Amino acid sequence: MGTRLQVYEAAGITVTFDPTVCRHTGVCLRTLPEVFDVRRKRWIRPELDTPDAVEAAVRKCPSGALQCSRPSAGGTAQE
Numbered sequence: 001m002g003t004r005l006q007v008y009e010a011a012g013i014t015v016t017f018d019p020t021v022c023r024h025t026g027v028c029l030r031t032l033p034e035v036f037d038v039r040r041k042r043w044i045r046p047e048l049d050t051p052d053a054v055e056a057a058v059r060k061c062p063s064g065a066l067q068c069s070r071p072s073a074g075g076t077a078q079e
Contacts, residue, residue: 010047013054015068017044022065031057 006017028036034048035057046054051070058068 008044012051023063
């Protein structure tokens with residue numbers, strides 16, 4: 001049985017994490033340590049920074065294990 005996709009939501013952004021893809025480079029931890037902190041049970045807390053900052057950090061993920069979507073003006077999410 002595979003590991004489930006983890007979903008973390010905040011106003012303006014939804015972050016997903018696929019642990020089967022992660023290469024554990026720590027880029028996210030170094031980029032936004034207040035948002036990405038593996039010492040917490042809920043280790044991603046996108047509400048702790050702006051959606052723009054969180055999206056920028058997610059885009060730096062070298063493996064693609066982190067993805068995000070944001071609501072558009074029409075109410076649908078975009079990658």
